[in-house]
Amino acid sequence: MWLLLVLLQAAVLPAQPCEAPGEAAAAAVRVLSARLLGLAADPARDPDPSVYLALRLADDHDPRGEERYLARLHDAFQHRYGRSLQAAGWPHAAPHGHPQRDAAAAEHGTSAEAEWPETGRLALYLLGLRAACPPPEPGPQRSLVTWLKYYLEEDWAGSRQHGHPLTSYYQYGLGVLALCVHRKRVREEVIRRLLVAEQHGRFGHAGGSAVDTEAVAALAFTCLERERSVGARLAAELRAAARGVRRRMVEAQGQDGFFGNVYSTPWAMQVFIATKACRTQPAYGRAMAALLRNLDAFATAATMAQALPALHGRSYLDIASMHCREEADTLTAIGPEPPPKLPGNVTVRLVVECPELRCPQRRLYDQPVPVPAGASLLDVLRVAAAQGPPDFMFDTQETPQGPFLSRVLGLEARQQKRSYWQLLSAPSTSLQMGVADYRPRDGESLILRLSRW
Template sequence: MSLSAVVLLCMFGTVTSEACAVPSAQQWLVTGLQTQLENGVKQQSSPSPSVVMALNLAGGRDSTATKRLIQDIKGIKDMTSGKVALYVLSLQSFCVDPKDVPTAGGRVNVVSALEEKTNEEIKHYYDTGTPKTTNYQLALDILALCVEKSPDAKNAAATLIKIIKGCQSKGCFDVDTAAMVALALSCVHDGMSKGSKMEGAITETLRVITAQILDSQQESGIIGNIYSTGLAMQALSVTTEFYPAGAWKCTKTIDEVLRKMYEGAFTNPEAGSQILPSLVGKTYLDVATLNCFSDPNITVHYTVINQLIGPYFNYSITVKVPKGSVLLAALEAAQHVNPTIFSFQTESTSWGPMVISIHGVNGSSDDKTYWQFLSGEKPLDQGVGSYKPTDNEHIVAKFSTY
């Protein structure tokens, strides 16, 4: 067995728990992905609404991203319906009312614009047999309208059900589209009275759609391919009543997604934005129920300094880790974001893990050198496996002598 295979086996092991959640030992991978997406958004003049929404679902909110997102609304007339739907969901995740968005040119009702574009999709279907854009975008429109409790969501859902019935045998729904359909119809279903004719039609359609998603489940746990798995996870997590218990091997899916994350599969922001919500236990249906004033993570500023032996260096990074995490999790998150600079090694001791090397620079008993950890300028009185940093704390790892 190769060394890399041994490392992966040691990191992830075999998933035996029935709980469908990221194991605490691999949580740093999720926070690393979140940090990666946040850094990307900060560099974009026009942030992606899907990336912004995913970050908000994960608890990280950037007010400057909100302002830039609102600036882009001036081009709403030229957007596809699906793009407008993403803006509705993203604004809602920021706790900005999409029906009344303050812009430089006046207040804009983005939901009304979405209703108009969705009606265009439906009219095009009845005129030509296909939506104006795609089935995926129509499903996304319905999801956003449903989250906003628009009465148009129900009528659009009825059209989507007709489309599904008309193309079941043609295989015209890939995993991504089927997952978005499941999310949209699940939302509409939850708001309907039991026993109605429409409720029965949605129930039957959801059984068909979830069966199709599950048919794409591979032995590894991946659903479709690695990039369709994120939406499929969201869909299956909210439709459990429509497929047999145990049909989705959720823990296998989580395990394989984490393996792929470790290998760098989600460097593309859009791909990362679809997988992040499921990894933090959220779906697009949660955007309207977020607590906009609570962040489950803390920010840690981390600096590594070597002024003892050449080549000298002084590098800094900002990462997020879940509240209550030990310092080791912040080091792992930094290493995941930039392994070239923030790689490190530890050694087990009776006091817990001890960092013996950072950026390829090793401590030495012969030279009496070691890596000292400080909070600002104050040395820590606990090891990296015990010390729990606070929000916005500045941790310094300094190559020192004793």
């Protein structure tokens, strides 16, 4: 009866492709892959495992370019995680911090931050290794897997204390997903922590949507269930949780076709791909159409890297079954285009708000800032810093997503306190881009607000 229903549904609903449909769309997606390859070739940018994953999950390849990128990733990660945890003093000592972050932390007196787990980055690197062709020897990967298991525990120690992982459920979910894709046993307790958080709706945070995190968790659940590495009862719970995530995404799909926003939509689409609902679920087709209408939104390496797997109809679960066939050299890099030069100037109002008790007043800064048309918010901040009085100061930290605004007027957003400098367009629209990518309109008021997440 059940089988009959499934067959009937498949026969009634028109099948749609999981990848971008039609030749024109496929060509546009190939151009996006070629742009990403162009950005990957720039040695000035730190290598990012998500970029490598997107190149590996594409239809077209530049095998030598991908090899070079993998070598850069090894350079960045292996020296740090190549040694065993025991050699690093575990379980009695925390692993050493990130070299760059340590230096920054020492400078700003935030040494505690340097010891925080790097669950997400290590998980993405391990996923990248699994996607490499040919796959590297498993030996050196063993210590990486041990480090990842250690980080998941460290993260959770934070959760017991604070009610959430030290990093985020997004990174915790990536950690579980990476272990599963590597076919490593994941302790039931580790899985249950994520499952319970999903069941209690703990993925959302103030000022941000939960879609990206829900999607990562649902991918991890689907992987665990598929690998048959858990008992029948837990498998049924994981299947139900992934189904629940998918149902909520369909229900919450916007008129614009997005699940959440344009940037979370590709992650959500990966869930439909991984659970094989992409061919039959009309919401998936609408989301694909919406992405294809908005490909221009994916202008940075990080956003392109997150969009491309879904545009190719692939999910991170496909990494587990990648075959290393001879891959033809069919992708040629396209160099980055400089932003168009616009004539004239615009004036933007820059406001800094601190709704916290430690601040003497809520509004700390409110000034017009003239900048050339087409300038980014980062340009606005630089002009404001140069123009004074009143004085304006800010700091950014480099991340794979671009510069992250970390300090304004001497006030630092603190990871431990889950505070951050939120970017808003007045009166209350949270920006969907960072300071380097957002280009304000003439007369727009932009608010930098110290917020909690």
